[in-house]
Amino acid sequence: MNAAVFPVSLAGRSYEVRVGTGLLAGLGHQAGALLRKPVVPVVTDEIVASLWRDTLDASLAAVGKKASWLVLPSGEATKSWANLEKVCDFLLAEGVERGDHIVALGGGVIGDLTGFAASVLKRGCGFIQVPTTLLAQVDSSVGGKTAINTAAGKNLIGAFHQPGLVLADIDVLATLPPRELRAGYAEVVKYGLIDDADFFDWCEVHGPDMLAGDEELRTEAVRRSVEAKARVVAQDERETTGARALLNLGHTFGHALEAELGYSGRLLHGEAVAIGMVLAARYSVRRGEMHRQDAERIAAHFRSVDMIADVAALGLDCDGRRLADHMLHDKKMDAGTLPFLLMRGIGKTYLAKDVALDDVAEFLDAELKREV
Numbered sequence: 247m248n249a250a251v252f253p254v255s256l257a258g259r260s261y262e263v264r265v266g267t268g269l270l271a272g273l274g275h276q277a278g279a280l281l282r283k284p285v286v287p288v289v290t291d292e293i294v295a296s297l298w299r300d301t302l303d304a305s306l307a308a309v310g311k312k313a314s315w316l317v318l319p320s321g322e323a324t325k326s327w328a329n330l331e332k333v334c335d336f337l338l339a340e341g342v343e344r345g346d347h348i349v350a351l352g353g354g355v356i357g358d359l360t361g362f363a364a365s366v367l368k369r370g371c372g373f374i375q376v377p378t379t380l381l382a383q384v385d386s387s388v389g390g391k392t393a394i395n396t397a398a399g400k401n402l403i404g405a406f407h408q409p410g411l412v413l414a415d416i417d418v419l420a421t422l423p424p425r426e427l428r429a430g431y432a433e434v435v436k437y438g439l440i441d442d443a444d445f446f447d448w449c450e451v452h453g454p455d456m457l458a459g460d461e462e463l464r465t466e467a468v469r470r471s472v473e474a475k476a477r478v479v480a481q482d483e484r485e486t487t488g489a490r491a492l493l494n495l496g497h498t499f500g501h502a503l504e505a506e507l508g509y510s511g512r513l514l515h516g517e518a519v520a521i522g523m524v525l526a527a528r529y530s531v532r533r534g535e536m537h538r539q540d541a542e543r544i545a546a547h548f549r550s551v552d553m554i555a556d557v558a559a560l561g562l563d564c565d566g567r568r569l570a571d572h573m574l575h576d577k578k579m580d581a582g583t584l585p586f587l588l589m590r591g592i593g594k595t596y597l598a599k600d601v602a603l604d605d606v607a608e609f610l611d612a613e614l615k616r617e618v
């Protein structure tokens with residue numbers, strides 16, 4: 247076992263994010279006293295269960311415990327009211343008490359859903375995030391945003407509820423399909439675009455090898471991302487000062503694309519965010535705030551790792567107004583105005599409060615027709 251530890255420090259509380267290898271196999275020891283009872287409720291999805299269930303069972307057996315499993319379907323549609331009920335009923339049947347910690351083993355879908363269930367179960371019980379996708383390791387398992395989707399939009403029902411521990415095991419990424427790795431990579435690149443131009447340079451140099459499987463580079467990508475996220479969350483846990491909103495770069499555009507496609511799996515969250523960040527950059531160019539070369543450098547980087555950079559390439563059957571209308575549900579909406587994360591350059595993201603949605607709709611019309 248080999249791990250680095252990153253504390254997430256919040257007002258009066260903190261928890262550890264451990265990044266390394268052998269963490270799932272050592273989960274029983276890693277979680278220690280957080281697991282108070284002989285039976286540990288674990289929520290996961292079908293694909294993760296087929297690959298990693300035995301490893302977790304063995305890790306609990308090593309400390310004289312056993313898992314009780316709830317296995318849900320894989321995919322974004324699982325973040326639903328119906329599954330929230332299922333998880334809560336499962337936890338109640340397992341007799342979970344407030345002081346217990348349940349385990350979320352999976353990607354962002356399982357982490358968001360299980361974390362939300364933990365936030366409402368008896369008004370809040372503990373949970374341990376064991377993220378198994380790159381996206382969940384670099385982003386969703388850290389920071390306590392939990393949620394489900396509704397017909398009206400992404401993550402509209404949820405809570406801030408921090409985990410008691412996060413175990414990001416690089417070993418489990420070995421079974422992740424390339425498309426899922428690339429989707430998670432978008433959130434890695436995001437940290438460079440927000441406020442760390444050197445990290446964006448690192449991504450340009452090392453991103454392809456990291457995606458191809460280099461374990462040291464994967465560890466470095468996860469560590470740097472977790473450090474960046476922990477720093478932001480410590481400043482603004484509940485997204486009230488504007489600091490945490492920076493983590494939403496590309497998401498207003500991206501969530502609109504996900505909503506338009508109905509969480510069908512045609513576009514993964516990270517894929518939508520990659521296109522969304524290119525749109526944010528190009529919209530910043532339109533406002534005269536960013537050099538066109540910088541925006542196109544971002545698009546070129548995503549293309550270089552076989553990701554879609556241009557919304558036009560999706561061939562959507564909608565106009566800019568329709569996408570802009572999805573944005574009316576964005577949680578950043580404040581007194582009828584929607585703040586946007588825009589860029590003054592790579593690593594220079596800021597929250598703009600003077601954006602007119604009509605102008606965004608017009609911009610999107612042009613982007614939807616861009617020649618690609």
Ligand SMILES: NC(=O)c1ccc[n+]([C@@H]2O[C@H](COP(=O)([O-])OP(=O)(O)OC[C@H]3O[C@@H](n4cnc5c(N)ncnc54)[C@H](O)[C@@H]3O)[C@@H](O)[C@H]2O)c1
Pocket residue numbers: 291292293294297320321322325352353354355356358378379380381382385386387388389390391392400401418419420421422423426429430433514515516
């Ligand atoms: N809470 C947050 O701060 C936050 C941050 C970013 C994203 N999110 C949310 O996270 C979700 C996306 O997460 P995701 O990309 O992890 O998707 P996901 O959870 O659907 O996982 C992606 C796919 O990979 C499979 N999988 C997971 N681990 C695997 C492994 N080790 N080997 C093989 N297959 C594996 C899953 O079964 C699934 O099919 C979205 O709902 C998004 O809104 C939340």
Ligand SMILES: O=C(O)C(=O)C[C@@H](O)[C@H](O)[C@H](O)COP(=O)(O)O
Pocket residue numbers: 385389391400401433490491493494497577
């Ligand atoms: O942690 C955050 O804050 C983020 O915004 C991280 C995002 O990558 C993530 O997709 C988040 O769930 C989006 O939040 P939302 O508030 O726009 O639903």
Ligand SMILES: [Zn+2]
Pocket residue numbers: 385433497515519
């Ligand atoms: Zn995201």
